[in-house]
Amino acid sequence: MSNIVSFINQKGGVAKTTTAINVAAQWSQLGKKILLIDLDPQASATRAIFGDNEFENTIYDVLTSEIEAKEAVVHSESFGIDVIPSEIMLSGIEIILSSKFGRESILKRGLAEVKDNYDIVIIDCSPSLGLLTVNALIASKDIVIPVCPEYFSLKGIELILETLKNIHTGLGHKINVRGIIISKYRNRRIVEQVIQDLRSNYSIPVFNNYIPDSIVVEEAHHKHLPMRKFSPKNPAGLALANLAMEMWA
Amino acid sequence: MSTINPLFLDSTKPIGDKSITNIELTQIFLRNDEALYLEVTNQMDIPQRFSMTPIVTKKSVKYHTTILLKHQQQVKGRFIIESSTELLYVSKVYEIFSGNHLSEKWEPCFVSSESIIKGEKKSPRKSQTTKERKQTREIKVNLSKSLCEPYFVEQIKNLLEDL
C-alpha cells in the first residue's frame, strides 16, 4: 500500500467511511502511524470519531491555503490515529477552487510535507466525482472501492474506472485500484454473484475478507469507537481486522 | 461530437496559447459603494481592467480575479478602488507573470484628497490618534510620490486630453 490511499465510490452509503476509520484503527494497533483525512462535507468520519466536537481548523482551511496541513491535525485516542477533520463549509469549496491555477492538485500540495510523518494517509471521499474527489485522486497512488453487494451495479464501477482513465489522459496521473471491498453484505449468494460479475468484466482484485452487515457496526459508530475496541469478536469486527491485515500485505 | 469535461483539464497547461494566472488581494475591506479592479497594462501600454470579486472563506475575505496570459508573458498590474463617481485609491505596480499566482496585501499608495477625509471620517476599522493619522497621511503622500509618479502624471495627461 502506498503512502496515500483514497476510499472512493460515488455511490452513497456503501461503507466508505466505516471501512476507512476501522481499517485505520486496526493499522494503528499494528503500530502504524496513520493520518485520516475527512474529505466529505458531511463530515461523517469526523463525527464518527469525535462526536459533535467542532474544530477551528479543518481540511477546508488547508484547501483554502489559510493554514498548513499540520495545523489542522487532531489526535484521536480511541482510534489511535491522527485526523484532519471536515466541516460543512467544505460543500462550497469547489466554487472557490475551480478557477485556480493547479486546482486539481491543491490537496496534493497541501499534504506534501505532512505525509512523510505517517506510514499511510487515508482519504475518506464524499459520494461524488467533483473537484474534491479529483483532488483526492491526484493526491493518491492507490484507491480502494467499497461496494455494497445488495445494491451493486457494474455501471457504478464503470464510472469510477472512466474517471481514473480521464485523470490519466487529462491530468497525467496514473492511479492503481488496490481492490474492491465487499461491505455490509447480508446474503452470501449475492456476494458470489457480484464477484462473478466483477471477474468476468474486469481484472480488478476483490479483497477476500468481506464485511457482514451487523447492527454492532452501527452501535460502534454511535459510541465513537472502532470495532476493534467496541466488539472485536463480532463477525464484522473480525472481518475488518482481517481486511486490514490483508490490505497491508 | 465529443465533449471534454473541464474537470479533467490540466489547469496548469495553456488554454490555446494562454495560461491561467490568479491574482488575489488580501486584507482589504470595501464599502458598499466601492468596487475593486485590477488594471493590467501590457507591453503596448494598453490598460485593461478586470473586476475583482470577493471570495469569503471561513477565516478571511480575499478579492480574486483570473486573467489569461500568453506563455512567459509578463505584464504590469495595479489595484484600483473606485466609488460610483470617482477613483479613490490605487496600489503600487506589480509584475505579473503568466501562469503564476500573485497574492498581495492591500496597500494604497495614492489616495485622492476627498477619500482621505472620507476614510478618516468613516473608517471605524482602526482607531488612530491624531498624530498617527497625520503620520499615515504623510506616508501615503510619500508613497504616492515615490511609487505612483508615472501613473499620476499619466492620469493628469489623460485628464487634460479628455478636456
Ligand SMILES: Nc1ncnc2c1ncn2[C@@H]1O[C@H](COP(=O)(O)OP(=O)(O)OP(=O)(O)O)[C@@H](O)[C@H]1O
Ligand atoms: N458492516 C456494516 N453493518 C451494518 N451497518 C453498517 C456497516 N457498515 C456501515 N454501516 C452503516 O451504514 C451506513 C453508511 O455507512 P458509511 O457512512 O460508512 O457509508 P459511506 O459510503 O461512507 O456513506 P457516504 O457515501 O454518505 O459517505 C452508516 O450508518 C454505517 O453505520
Ligand SMILES: [Mg+2]
Ligand atoms: Mg462517508
